[in-house]
Amino acid sequence: MSEIRSTVRHRRRRTALTVGIPLALTAAGTMAYGADAGVFGEAAQSTAAAATAASAAPAWATATADGFASVNALGQNGTYGGRDGKTVTVKTLADLEKYATAAEPYVIVVAATITMDPVGKEIKVQSDKTIVGSGTSGQIVGGGFFLGSGVHNVIIRNLTIRDAYQGIWNDKDHDFDAIQMDGAHHVWIDHNDLRNMADGLIDVRKDSTYVTVSWNKLSNDNKAFGIGWTDNVVTDITIHHNWIRETEQRNPSTDNAAHAHLYNNFLEDVAGTTIKSSYGNYSRGATKMLLENSYFQGMNNPVIKDSTATIVQKGNTFVSTTGRNESGGTAFDAKTYYPYTLDKTADVPALLKSGAGPRGSIGTTATTKAAPAAPAATTLTVAKDGSGKYTTVQAAVNAVPANNASRVVISVKPGTYRELVKVPANKPHVTIQGTGASRKDTVIVYNNASGTPKPDGSGTYGTGGSASVAVEADDFQARNLTISNDFDEAKNQNLSGHQAVALRTAADKVFLDGVIVSGDQDTLLVDTAAKDRLGRVYMTNSYVIGNVDFIFGRATTVIDKSVITLKKRWDGTSAGYVTAPSTAANRKGILIANSTVNGDVSDRTFYLGRPWHAGGDASLDPQTTVRDTTLSAAIRTTPWTDMSGFSWKDDRFAEYRNSGPGAGAASSNRPQLTDAQATGQEIADWLGDWTPTAS
Structure with a gap:
């Protein structure tokens, strides 16, 4: 993009x-601000x-x-x-x-x-x-x-x-x-x-x-x-x-x-x-x-x-x-x-x-009869030092049988895995999980960008193709790890764009729990398998880091109780856009809820979002809602802006009950949901019949 x-x-x-205590964050480090690590019932x-x-x-x-x-x-x-x-x-x-x-x-x-x-x-x-x-x-x-x-x-x-x-x-x-x-x-x-x-x-x-x-x-x-x-x-x-x-x-x-x-x-x-x-x-x-x-x-x-x-x-x-x-x-x-x-x-x-607050692990299995036991998950272990069955994450993905009917957990030991990882559409129910004490201990990273030559000489990567980790399989989960793109913009000024995706999802029921997704421009691409296909993403207890359009795409996406960290651009300047939704009409777009937006950047330099009409498609109806979230002073007083000739005012951009120095009162340039409207823009409205549950 x-x-x-x-x-x-x-x-x-x-x-x-028998004490009702919340589930511990799975091998996750303490967050500076974060999430109800609970998932939805x-x-x-x-x-x-x-x-x-x-x-x-x-x-x-x-x-x-x-x-x-x-x-x-x-x-x-x-x-x-x-x-x-x-x-x-x-x-x-x-x-x-x-x-x-x-x-x-x-x-x-x-x-x-x-x-x-x-x-x-x-x-x-x-x-x-x-x-x-x-x-x-x-x-x-x-x-x-x-x-x-x-x-x-x-x-x-x-x-x-x-x-x-x-x-x-x-x-x-x-x-x-x-x-x-x-x-x-x-x-x-x-x-x-x-x-x-x-x-x-x-x-x-x-x-x-x-x-x-x-x-x-x-x-x-x-x-x-x-x-x-x-x-x-x-x-x-x-x-x-x-x-x-x-x-x-x-x-x-x-x-x-x-x-x-x-x-x-x-x-x-x-x-x-x-x-x-x-x-x-x-x-x-x-x-x-x-x-x-x-x-x-x-x-x-x-x-x-x-x-x-x-x-x-x-x-x-x-x-x-x-x-x-x-x-x-x-x-x-x-x-x-x-x-x-x-x-x-x-x-x-x-x-x-x-x-604190509601958790997805409570109240979720009341049925008319006892549910049958789910098949035991298969675990594949990855370790750089050879102590696991595989030394790369992709090798473990490759070992997942096509059209697998039950969950496969790829358990990744601490280390930096510099590789490209793709989970193809015919390998659903995959979990990639770091086993370190912190989500920082296990890192999957690469440095492709839009315009980077492909190693086989067949041209260059596009924005989506630049992803360090690409997920095309439904019911995917990632937890307790970092997914990064460390493309060096300063050293690659010859490329016309600096889009460098860390994580691309093009699937339904993608659950990101306790992860860091880090990059600069176009960090997190939340896509769908096709324009007419539903793709839902739920992220919680996590961080997303970037500067330009770094949460973008057409998927129905919830970022809940997480930290969105703004960073300066390659030349030290502060300017950027948090979201760029390209939502199809009659679909839900990007919902940021119960979270924090902050970062070491200048005051009033970042927009919350702008409408991405991918390919100039006027039929799209981009949507971002930011609610119950703490906004730092980095957010502009007019937090939405136009893009490529399309006015944000013609699409769906709104806030509700945000707080912090970056929050503001309702105006023509800062739409706020009414209480009645907000009841229709809850997380459950985004996720519908799907309940993200750790497995």
Whole structure:
């Protein structure tokens, strides 16, 4: 392409707990900013009436809580939700309400976006329920859940609950929460994305107790998380591994809690946004709070307490915080009640950016019958030093049988593999996976460019042909490695163009997880096998590095919770374009979500994108949407531009809820999606019936 979340009644558990923790990043190094390393869950195919026996339930359906929710008390032995009941899949409000309010236990898989009617509706969940999203396809819009007095043994996991906001900040008239408890006990809230509600995101009220809130994302709200509102000192609550971001107050506010154990949370107030924190963790009344190994970034009054309350701080980190940071009194030893392990404080931001929120490994296998076991994957080992079966990646690809029916994993030991790699269309279900401790340890690199002579003398490479790694086979996966093109532009000024592709995909269901794709111009080409063929690409927990049109092509592409790094051009100048979509009409283009765009370049020098009408094809309808992403000052105030005579205004370019110094208000030159429009531009809308799942 040209330039283009009572007192002494507790008993310690005597058996090991089954703890719902996120999957570790597979042999991946820590990201500076990154991703929900989770992948998407497949929308279940059964109807709401379909059910499976509990004995056939997958692991996530039988998971039990950690923290205070795991403690045996009040006649309840830990928190395990609806695991003793049937598993049902719901896609409508009527079915969700039917099962959530039933007397018998259920595991309820939410496999669609369900809009509450009326707005603000809170379904009155009854005891012994697990409500779980199917990957990221389970979304509740415009309302939430209510757990009343005596309701117990409830798990709410892996859901996005969002957008009951009524346009009034600190809304006193609309008590529309994501999750509200009034006198409930034994509740586990885990791996949810809660945001943009009218009142609070989580309210734990009226002596609710034995609650664990873990691995959630709470964001974009006035009140994040309130606990208490009673004179009784009863509530026992564990709050760990939550990313609380861009919320003004109650982060959480903990009033008259007997034991509040907060650890490994990340509280973040992003500079340059309209939402300003008034305080972070607040110990009120007679609360005893133990606050350990949490990370506070940019927060005002990060830790505060009443004169009657207790906070014991251990191992916390404060970066760019201001105002009150308080501690005092004697708290408690949490290990008296349950076991837990602390993560290092310095690792918390990256850990939560990669692990909090919904995950594709949860809620994805609810079917009407037990699924047959998949064939075991074949593993082919590559090592430069000869310790593997193959010394090059391409040799391992060549050894994959044509039209293979099951997955083949090419396990590549650390090293730099200077070679061209092509996975042909007749070799689907291939995974190339680095085995090093970091994605930087295993590198596939070459240096062809458009115009580079072919070694056989048959002419020169074009842009697509320059790729270091070319993927033409469906259901391809790459993880924990770097794919690079190190073409030297400065030394090749004789070539008319400097397009040098690192990775070209021309296939459907391409899953890139924990990778670095690095180059300069035209780094990542996301193509399809033909103009009329669907090609979907999902990238997460990854980096893309480049300068000119370096994410481009006609594939339906999601870049989720990743880092897009801008770099200077060969001559040291700062100028470039992040995306150049060439989307066919009625198809989805490029979606960048929950990510960061940054780099060591000059301010206001990079466009977010421009329309590539490949070959001058006016029938194309290029699309880039950038949403819920942090933009550095490198992004121009007018972030879209024309290309080759085609106006970006005639195509589909938009933003939604971006933040950072490069974000801007809506204008004729900076289109912003409405909330209603944004509901149709979610990741699930891009991926359709495909659920990227690590294998």
